[in-house]
Amino acid sequence: MDIAEIDAFMAEQKTLAGPPPEWQDGTRPGELSATWNIADAVGIVRAQLRFRCPRHSPQFPSISVVYRGNLISRLDIVAPDQCKLNPPGAAALGLPPKVCGSHWHPWTDNRHFVLSAGFGQVPYRRLIPPQVRRLPQALPWLSDQINLTIGPDQRGFDVPPQGELFP
Secondary structure, eight states, rough: OOHHHHHHHHOEEEEOSOOOOOOOOOOSTEEEEEEEEEEEEEEEEEEEEEEEEEEETTTEEEEEEETTTEEEEEEOOOOOEEEEEETTGGGGGGSSSSEEESSSHHHHHHHHHHHHOTTTOOOOOOOOTTTEEESSHHHHHHHHHHTEEEOGGGOOOOOHHHHHOOO
């Protein structure tokens, strides 16, 4: 896949296609997932937001940006004391060696890694603002970062209510 095609996709204005998705059992045990299509500027769907939510920790969902089946960015809401190391070379990108708390893996920081290693991982991470602690806050924040327009009827998407997590 052409990296310039992804660069162009990330730079262009996009919209979420349709109403909020339904949560369903994920491919991993104990996990829920939801997928929301992204339409480009002319209405063609080539990408998705893929949401994951552990049933035992619904306060820690993640949002992956997937373009033509390939992971290109991800936002992870995690506990403030959960720390991850950035790979070697992080300093050259202006990134800290270690990130604690909720973070995202932007395409701009990971594109060179993907160029050399191929798709599948986006290891470089940045902190997100500390006030972004829940999915209804994370989705608009991420959308602003990737030029994704969210309609008024699409706002408020959240993890399922507690009663729906344990059928």
